[in-house]
Amino acid sequence: MAGSSSIGAETRLQHSPRLWRALGLMSGTSLDGIDVAMIETDGEERVICGPTLTIAYKDAFRERLRSVLGGIGPVGELEAKLTRLHADAVEQFVARHPGMRIDIVGLHGHTILHRPAERRTWQLGDGALLARLLGRDVVADFRSADVAAGGQGAPLAPLFHAALATALPKPLVVLNIGGVANVTWIGQGTEILAFDTGPGNALIDDWVRHHTGAAADIDGAVAHAGRASAAHVARFLATPFFERPPPKSLDRDDFSQNVPGDLSIEDGAATLTEMTAAAAAAAVRHFPSPARKWLVCGGGRRNPVLMEALDRRVGGIVCPVEAVGWDGDALEAQAFAYLAVRSVRGLPLSLPSTTGVSRPMSGGLLFTAAR
Ligand SMILES: Nc1ncnc2c1ncn2[C@@H]1O[C@H](COP(=O)(O)OP(=O)(O)O)[C@@H](O)[C@H]1O
Ligand SMILES: [Mg+2]
Numbered sequence: 001m002a003g004s005s006s007i008g009a010e011t012r013l014q015h016s017p018r019l020w021r022a023l024g025l026m027s028g029t030s031l032d033g034i035d036v037a038m039i040e041t042d043g044e045e046r047v048i049c050g051p052t053l054t055i056a057y058k059d060a061f062r063e064r065l066r067s068v069l070g071g072i073g074p075v076g077e078l079e080a081k082l083t084r085l086h087a088d089a090v091e092q093f094v095a096r097h098p099g100m101r102i103d104i105v106g107l108h109g110h111t112i113l114h115r116p117a118e119r120r121t122w123q124l125g126d127g128a129l130l131a132r133l134l135g136r137d138v139v140a141d142f143r144s145a146d147v148a149a150g151g152q153g154a155p156l157a158p159l160f161h162a163a164l165a166t167a168l169p170k171p172l173v174v175l176n177i178g179g180v181a182n183v184t185w186i187g188q189g190t191e192i193l194a195f196d197t198g199p200g201n202a203l204i205d206d207w208v209r210h211h212t213g214a215a216a217d218i219d220g221a222v223a224h225a226g227r228a229s230a231a232h233v234a235r236f237l238a239t240p241f242f243e244r245p246p247p248k249s250l251d252r253d254d255f256s257q258n259v260p261g262d263l264s265i266e267d268g269a270a271t272l273t274e275m276t277a278a279a280a281a282a283a284v285r286h287f288p289s290p291a292r293k294w295l296v297c298g299g300g301r302r303n304p305v306l307m308e309a310l311d312r313r314v315g316g317i318v319c320p321v322e323a324v325g326w327d328g329d330a331l332e333a334q335a336f337a338y339l340a341v342r343s344v345r346g347l348p349l350s351l352p353s354t355t356g357v358s359r360p361m362s363g364g365l366l367f368t369a370a371r
Contacts, residue, residue: 018042020103021050023093024337025086027110027125029179029252030201030299031065032215033057034089037333038100043341047163051097052330055089069252071113071122082110083126087133105130106340106364107140108332114154114251121153131367139340139364146350151357152249155182158194158354159342160335162186168324173291175280175310176332177201177300180250183283184354185291193288194354195246198279199255201300203272206256211265220273220305226266228274228309236275242282247356270305277309284314294318297328339364 019040026035034057038050057065065082068075086107094100109125127140143153161174161184174184181200185193201216208217217223236258241248260271284290294317300306301320311318321328339349343364350361 019046020341021101022104022106022337022341023090023102024106024108024333024335024340025089026108026333026336027082027086028298028332029111030205031057031062031179032299034086035330035333036089036093037327037330037337038093038097038102039334039337041163041338041341043338043345043347045163045166047160047334047338049327049330049334050100051093052327052333053089053093053096054329055085055092057085061085065110065112065124068112068124075112075124079124079126080129082124083129084133086125086130090134090136102136104337104340104344105134105136105138106142106336106338106343107138108142108336109140111252114249116147116152116154116249119147119150121147127365127367131369135369137344137369138367139343140367141365142336142339142343142349142363145363146355146357146361149357149361151350151355151361152195152247153350153355154249155184155194155196155354156339156349157182157332157335158184158192159349159351160331160338162192163338164326169292171287171289171291173287173294174321175294175296177276177280177296177298177306178332179205179252181276181280181298181300182249183280185287187288191288192351192353193246193286195248195283195286196250197283198241198250199272199276200298201276201303202252203255203259204269204276204303204306207259207265207268207272211268216299217269217273217303220303222266222269223273223303223305224270226264226268226270228270229260229263229267232260232263232271233274233278237278237282242279243285246286247354249355273303273305274309276300277306277313280310281313292317295321295324295326297321297326297331299329301328
């Protein structure tokens, strides 16, 4: 889906040499596809958001990707295919915006394993191959340095959230509901706290896919027709994860054992939707002070049953990020464009308060295009 463009004439950069045109590429844990987003940024407070594009995965490819979650089996061929799909996505973006300069590409790749306690995180996506295919400089492997240094390697979008929120009233919360959900609390000064809150859409998606074959509970229709089981939600909320102070991060399937087996399709969807909202709302206990607003990005903001449950649980201050003019589908891709610039500038991508790493940590690997 195309976003609005606020990047102006190409000549503008001549007067602002420190601004980069960066293209971010994100394949989220929801397995829905590749998000492409252009931003213009100095990697610090200056961010202008440009056009975006989402390329959905074909079902067969999505299932291949799903089959290697957990780092199972040989992935070499699949990684090359995934990388070529990213290259195609960039070419499609370029075809829609001919002549638009791209200084750097940020390739997040697709997380197939995330076990920071074992100092392992694995994103499929070959930065060297992408640089070669595109003939452009690519930054990839954003999470490894943080994890190697003892951090969670996630979430990484918080510094971007904070840059976007510079002029907004604080304290402010940005909640991303992707496959997994992650929250960024931004305080009055430079204070940021970030962590994964629990499942995002993944449990709901898996439930609906298992029972109906559909990829998601579109507009929360299935959940809307059911009733959440308070007992299941209460049991789920008693999981020690929610009480555990941040830093903390999750793999896509960390909560898959919490899926209720004994409910109707509708009641199960309602229960999982309520559980997802409850998990996000449970983040409040860790915030240094209450937020004035919760801005929600990611595909989960399109699920009205989920948004209503969240709003009810955090006290009527929840709205989609579009309320402040951001693009909730593109934010993660924009974040990796932003982090690509920070990476080449040697600026931190993570902080002790965002991933638990012991000091502000730079990261990402630069793959230069052969010239
Ligand atoms: N209209 C909708 N109704 C309900 N859920 C939706 C809708 N649109 C998107 N979603 C959910 O959002 C997910 C995609 O969100 P996204 O932010 O792309 O996650 P990720 O970053 O993990 O890829 C889908 O898998 C689906 O669960
Ligand atoms: Mg996605």
